[in-house]
Structures are given as C-alpha cells and as structure tokens.
Amino acid sequence: xxxxxxxxxxxxxxxxxxxxxxxxxxxxxxxxxxxxxxxxxxxxxxxxxxxxxxxxxxxxxxxxxxxxxxxxxxxxxxxxxxxxxxxxxxxxxxxxxxxxxxxxxxxxxxxxxxxxxx
Amino acid sequence: xxxxxxxxxxxxxxxxxxxxxxxxxxxxxxxxxxxxxxxxxxxxxxxxxxxxxxxxxxxxxxxxxxxxxxxxxxxxxxxxxxxxxxxxxxxxxxxxxxxxxxxxxxxxxxxxxxxxxx
Numbered sequence: 001x002x003x004x005x006x007x008x009x010x011x012x013x014x015x016x017x018x019x020x021x022x023x024x025x026x027x028x029x030x031x032x033x034x035x036x037x038x039x040x041x042x043x044x045x046x047x048x049x050x051x052x053x054x055x056x057x058x059x060x061x062x063x064x065x066x067x068x069x070x071x072x073x074x075x076x077x078x079x080x081x082x083x084x085x086x087x088x089x090x091x092x093x094x095x096x097x098x099x100x101x102x103x104x105x106x107x108x109x110x111x112x113x114x115x116x117x118x
Numbered sequence: 119x120x121x122x123x124x125x126x127x128x129x130x131x132x133x134x135x136x137x138x139x140x141x142x143x144x145x146x147x148x149x150x151x152x153x154x155x156x157x158x159x160x161x162x163x164x165x166x167x168x169x170x171x172x173x174x175x176x177x178x179x180x181x182x183x184x185x186x187x188x189x190x191x192x193x194x195x196x197x198x199x200x201x202x203x204x205x206x207x208x209x210x211x212x213x214x215x216x217x218x219x220x221x222x223x224x225x226x227x228x229x230x231x232x233x234x235x236x
Contacts, residue, residue, distance in 0.1 A: 027225060
C-alpha cells in the first residue's frame with residue numbers, strides 16, 4: 001500500500017519550486033509543493049481548468065487574485081478553495097524557511113454518465 | 119472565496135468522532151476528521167466505494183487492514199492511500215491529545231463521457 005510522509009524527502013536544493021504528485025486518479029490529483037522564497041514570475045497568472053484546494057502545512061505564502069486588491073496570507077493550517085479559472089499568482093513565499101503545501105486539484109462537474117436523448 | 123484553517127473550530131466536546139466536509143465536488147470529498155481516543159467499534163470494518171487518501175496532521179492513530187497482521191501507525195505528516203474496498207478499521211487514536219486527520223475521498227475511474235456504440 002502506498003504510504004509516505006509529507007515532510008520527508010525534501011530536497012536541500014530548491015533552485016526551482018518542487019512539485020511531487022502523491023495521488024493521480026481520474027478526476028483528482030493530490031500533490032505536495034515545496035517553495036523557498038519562490039513566487040510566480042512577473043505578470044504570470046495561473047488560469048486552471050480544474051479547481052484547486054490548497055493547504056499550507058509549514059511556512060507561509062501570499063496569494064494574489066486578479067479580481068481582488070488584497071493579498072491572501074496563508075500560514076500553517078490555512079486552506080483556500082480556488083475555483084477553476086479564477087486567476088491567481090503566488091505573490092511571495094517565506095524566504096527564511098521552506099513552505100510545504102498540499103494541493104488537491106479536482107474536477108467540479110459531477111461525473112454522471114452521458115445519456116443521449118432518445 | 120472559501121477559506122479556513124484545519125486547526126480552527128475544534129469542538130471541546132468530542133464524545134463522538136467529528137467529521138467536517140471541506141470540499142464536496144463531483145468526484146471528490148475533502149474532509150477533516152477529529153478523533154480523541156476513538157476507535158472503530160469491535161468487529162467493524164470500513165468497506166468504501168471510493169478510494170481514500172488520508173493524512174494525519176496532529177496526534178497519532180493506528181489503522182488495521184483485514185489482510186495484514188500489522189497495525190499501521192500514523193504520526194504527523196504520515197499519509198496512506200487506501201484503495202476502494204480495502205477493508206480497514208481505526209484500531210486506536212491518541213487518548214492524550216486530539217488527532218486531526220485530513221481525508222480525500224475520490225473515484226478511481228477516469229471520468230470519460232460514455233459514448234454508445236453506433
């Protein structure tokens with residue numbers, strides 16, 4: 001059976017943000033993200049097909065949304081549910097310690113079978 | 119936008135284990151579970167339609183599987199991916215402090231549209 005620890009195997013070298021897939025199934029992906037002072041490139045916005053539920057486990061981060069003035073600050077235990085196509089960017093992550101996130105990407109639509117009209 | 123903290127609003131009275139839905143979408147449910155010395159009733163086994171990815175955030179717990187001799191011990195940061203219909207039970211949770219779990223229930227099947235044969 002698959003098992004692990006979200007705080008284990010954190011690479012020392014984090015030149016780039018690190019993304020590790022934990023679960024990948026039909027309509028869901030669970031991943032761990034490790035940041036260390038990283039932020040989204042200037043002018044870059046995430047515009048995702050899927051919704052994303054994100055939780056900060058360690059460290060801290062600031063997220064900006066294109067339709068809001070305020071940066072949303074996330075500290076350990078804080079979560080945010082980001083609807084699909086809501087444009088956002090990582091404004092900052094803690095420069096002094098590694099920030100560990102858990103992200104659950106999921107389809108919003110109910111996955112009922114398509115039954116054509118008679 | 120929905121936001122919250124997984125360590126907030128923990129009820130003082132935990133006569134029963136506590137389940138709080140955080141996200142409910144078509145093929146996924148994210149929930150927080152709070153236990154305090156609880157375990158599954160004698161002889162009870164979970165036998166779930168969906169797979170479950172479970173993470174212990176605080177506290178500790180022991181899970182038993184009907185096809186394995188050993189109890190799997192989970193401490194903070196430990197996760198386990200439990201396939202659908204793999205029978206399991208909570209053998210114990212920490213009696214001295216509250217155990218906070220995050221569970222992601224998900225469908226395994228890819229959710230492609232059903233297209234009937236011509």
